[in-house]
Amino acid sequence: MNRRTLLKSATLAAAMAAVSTSQTSLGATRSPKRIIVIGAGIAGLAAASQLAGRGHQVTVLEARTRLGGRLWTSQAWADAPVDLGASWIHEMDGNPLTALAEEAGARLITTSYDSVIDYDVNGRPLSAARAARLATLKDEYQWAIDQGQRHSIDRSLRNTIESELDWASLSNADQELLAFITNSTAEQEYAGSRNDLSTYWFDSLGGYDGDDAVFAEGYQTLINFLARGLNIQLGQTVSAIDSSTSTVKVTTNSGTFSADRVIVSVPLGVLKKGTIRFTPALPSKKTTAINKLGMGHFNKCYLRFPTQFWPQQDWLEYIPPQSQHGQWSQWLNLGRLTGQPVLLGFNAGDFGRQIEAWSDAQIVASAMARLRLIFGQQIPDPVSVQITRWSQDPFSYGAYSFNKLGAKPAMRDDLAAPIGNRLFFAGEATHKNMFATVHGALLSGRRAATQAQA
Numbered sequence: 001m002n003r004r005t006l007l008k009s010a011t012l013a014a015a016m017a018a019v020s021t022s023q024t025s026l027g028a029t030r031s032p033k034r035i036i037v038i039g040a041g042i043a044g045l046a047a048a049s050q051l052a053g054r055g056h057q058v059t060v061l062e063a064r065t066r067l068g069g070r071l072w073t074s075q076a077w078a079d080a081p082v083d084l085g086a087s088w089i090h091e092m093d094g095n096p097l098t099a100l101a102e103e104a105g106a107r108l109i110t111t112s113y114d115s116v117i118d119y120d121v122n123g124r125p126l127s128a129a130r131a132a133r134l135a136t137l138k139d140e141y142q143w144a145i146d147q148g149q150r151h152s153i154d155r156s157l158r159n160t161i162e163s164e165l166d167w168a169s170l171s172n173a174d175q176e177l178l179a180f181i182t183n184s185t186a187e188q189e190y191a192g193s194r195n196d197l198s199t200y201w202f203d204s205l206g207g208y209d210g211d212d213a214v215f216a217e218g219y220q221t222l223i224n225f226l227a228r229g230l231n232i233q234l235g236q237t238v239s240a241i242d243s244s245t246s247t248v249k250v251t252t253n254s255g256t257f258s259a260d261r262v263i264v265s266v267p268l269g270v271l272k273k274g275t276i277r278f279t280p281a282l283p284s285k286k287t288t289a290i291n292k293l294g295m296g297h298f299n300k301c302y303l304r305f306p307t308q309f310w311p312q313q314d315w316l317e318y319i320p321p322q323s324q325h326g327q328w329s330q331w332l333n334l335g336r337l338t339g340q341p342v343l344l345g346f347n348a349g350d351f352g353r354q355i356e357a358w359s360d361a362q363i364v365a366s367a368m369a370r371l372r373l374i375f376g377q378q379i380p381d382p383v384s385v386q387i388t389r390w391s392q393d394p395f396s397y398g399a400y401s402f403n404k405l406g407a408k409p410a411m412r413d414d415l416a417a418p419i420g421n422r423l424f425f426a427g428e429a430t431h432k433n434m435f436a437t438v439h440g441a442l443l444s445g446r447r448a449a450t451q452a453q454a
């Protein structure tokens with residue numbers, strides 16, 4: 001996911017960092033409570049570790065047989081651990097993940113969006129003239145968004161770009177570049193389709209400053225660190241939460257658990273599916289938020305080759321013809337990061353969703369057709385692949401949340417709002433300004449823990 005168009009909010013970042021520091025310095029509680037945290041992703045683990053640290057009796061119930069949720073480091077290649085969920089700490093300066101990674105003793109490697117080669121529709125590096133046109137159109141694209149954000153009604157990002165820039169009057173060559181800009185800066189970042197992203201709110205994301213970094217040994221390092229000493233029960237799929245009496249009852253596939261308070265940190269996609277029954281039913285503000293916020297599609301395809309045949313830049317980008325919108329347009333070179341000949345292809349939005357229905361062989365054939373167009377027919381087939389399908393995952397049903405046409409940022413506060421003093425909500429989708437990120441999820445978990453211990 002590429003954080004290239006972030007709206008920075010240093011003040012907010014500083015305030016959040018201050019909140020998290022003060023939380024961790026609080027002493028033990030005088031009235032310990034039984035608290036269940038549903039979900040062992042980073043939000044749930046952050047909440048559980050804060051609460052356990054204050055002396056509460058905390059149980060984490062996790063449906064999967066592993067920790068981390070959308071943080072998932074695969075060890076399938078022993079010499080090159082790869083992250084199938086999130087990879088990056090985005091903007092490390094002031095980001096609470098940076099301090100946590102340091103505490104965990106994690107080794108971080110920075111990547112740079114300036115280290116990039118762009119390939120044109122025909123597979124050749126962009127000519128100087130086309131690169132200059134791309135730069136001009138990036139400005140026009142931004143101008144169109146500014147217009148759209150002042151327009152009297154909200155429209156999809158695609159509608160805004162096409163109507164503000166008088167699409168029919170543009171050459172096919174310019175349309176290709178604009179579609180590529182929309183894909184690489186909006187769809188690949190926010191995971192929503194250009195047909196669904198709200199022009200008003202798609203980029204209402206706060207951030208920090210500085211470089212982006214990946215974990216040399218994978219994000220798992222952080223998860224294992226946060227999970228130390230916690231009582232976590234794996235393989236517990238929650239199907240019902242009853243908070244109609246003073247003791248909250250949580251039903252799973254293997255029994256019923258009771259607690260004074262419950263923190264729900266399951267992904268928005270799971271709430272949308274309605275696989276957890278709430279008694280009493282969730283308030284209408286919360287169900288409206290669940291229905292209206294979008295859950296995006298974003299998938300990774302790791303290809304491991306016998307040798308490296310591509311240049312050593314961090315990023316390789318390809319401008320597809322319009323009939324292949326968003327297809328294999330972004331690649332990360334893991335040669336420098338892992339020391340192994342591995343390429344990672346990203347697909348987001350509509351194409352990211354479509355290919356989930358394909359077999360691995362079909363996905364690899366499609367990826368290889370693209371790479372052969374760029375690097376020639378002689379390049380070898382991959383020796384091994386790892387492919388994600390986050391939107392089919394029954395404990396995620398999507399990659400991460402986005403602001404969909406019809407949604408408003410305030411709906412994230414509705415999603416986060418506690419119910420009575422018994423039910424609390426965490427997870428990336430509940431963070432108004434830092435949704436879709438690992439740090440947003442972490443901060444949401446700390447916020448829910450603070451609410452639950454009050």
Ligand SMILES: Cc1cc2nc3c(=O)[nH]c(=O)nc-3n(C[C@H](O)[C@H](O)[C@H](O)COP(=O)(O)OP(=O)(O)OC[C@H]3O[C@@H](n4cnc5c(N)ncnc54)[C@H](O)[C@@H]3O)c2cc1C
Pocket residue numbers: 001038039040041042043044061062063064067068069070071084085086087088089090236237238239265266267270275276298299300388390394395396398399400426427428429435436437438439441
């Ligand atoms: C492919 C991909 C790439 C990404 N890249 C980045 C990146 O580079 N940087 C970044 O900042 N962010 C990135 N993100 C987003 C980031 O991964 C998420 O925002 C963050 O990990 C979400 O954490 P969470 O705790 O809110 O949710 P989750 O990690 O999804 O945790 C929720 C937990 O609830 C569990 N659960 C679900 N249903 C039930 C149930 N019924 N009963 C019990 N447990 C249940 C799940 O199994 C899961 O463990 C990426 C996401 C994806 C998918």
